[in-house]
Amino acid sequence: xTELPARRLLLVxxxxxxxxxxxxATMAKYAAEGAQVTLVTCTLGERGEVIPPELRHxxxxxxxQHRMRELTEAMRALGVDDVRLLGGPGRxxxxxxxGLPDNDDPACFWQADVDTAAALLVEVIREVRPQxxxxxxxxxxxxxxxHIQAHRVAMRAADLAAEAGCPxxxxxxxxxxxxxxxxxFARLHEDLPGLPFAKPAALDDVPGVVDDTxxxxxxDGTAYAAAKAAAMRAHATQIEVAEPYxxxxxxxxxxxxxxxxxxxVRGERGPGDxxxxxFAGVAAATEGKAP
Ligand SMILES: [Zn+2]
Numbered sequence: 001x002t003e004l005p006a007r008r009l010l011l012v013x014x015x016x017x018x019x020x021x022x023x024x025a026t027m028a029k030y031a032a033e034g035a036q037v038t039l040v041t042c043t044l045g046e047r048g049e050v051i052p053p054e055l056r057h058x059x060x061x062x063x064x065q066h067r068m069r070e071l072t073e074a075m076r077a078l079g080v081d082d083v084r085l086l087g088g089p090g091r092x093x094x095x096x097x098x099g100l101p102d103n104d105d106p107a108c109f110w111q112a113d114v115d116t117a118a119a120l121l122v123e124v125i126r127e128v129r130p131q132x133x134x135x136x137x138x139x140x141x142x143x144x145x146x147h148i149q150a151h152r153v154a155m156r157a158a159d160l161a162a163e164a165g166c167p168x169x170x171x172x173x174x175x176x177x178x179x180x181x182x183x184x185f186a187r188l189h190e191d192l193p194g195l196p197f198a199k200p201a202a203l204d205d206v207p208g209v210v211d212d213t214x215x216x217x218x219x220d221g222t223a224y225a226a227a228k229a230a231a232m233r234a235h236a237t238q239i240e241v242a243e244p245y246x247x248x249x250x251x252x253x254x255x256x257x258x259x260x261x262x263x264x265v266r267g268e269r270g271p272g273d274x275x276x277x278x279f280a281g282v283a284a285a286t287e288g289k290a291p
Pocket of ligand 1: 015018144
């Protein structure tokens, strides 16, 4: 068996771009430190809206192909070399925004059987043996069906992996503390006249905002701010970046966070007030070898 890096991090996301927006700095930091960083993306995002006018002709499978290339470029920016599409590229179709007829497409991820999809993720877990899993909260951060489903599949896979003898030491959900979001939006309102965006998003548009008391962990990604911004820019069909802000296809400006926040929902919390390392307290991380 080939030797795996001592620290192994798995992130489960819905579409290409979600990983860079939510965890770009975290991924770059752990990759730079020699940890195994594995990204599993569940769909190609082929129902996403395209921002640049010159690329708006892309839709369906062609957009999916294009977004896979964007994802590859983003991972290059983050220094991450292990990216997988759940079940292979195109196995699960993008479900579109909540409430659209796209949600009823039998091929879409929202319609997928959770156990079937989770079994595919367990295969990855058995191979990579991550100690730490990062995914969305039960609302998927903001209610997109693919994000909700990614949460369900990831949590179910965590259970199935434990039953299969590959338990995850820790599971985290992506979060943003309310105080940080509020302060960032206050700054955004001041900075707006100098930005290429006409309007600010609302605080409610930011996925995963919760009261500060629920934050267990913060990863200072300041040193990886440029890598995160580059990764987000690589998703040019979806994101427009003007540091330290960005906008999605709705063209509403929102803060680009380079410190990333998490809520530990399974596993034992490391020492201290707030963890500053996702692997805090994980024994195997210091042993230098996979089991
Ligand atoms: Zn998404």
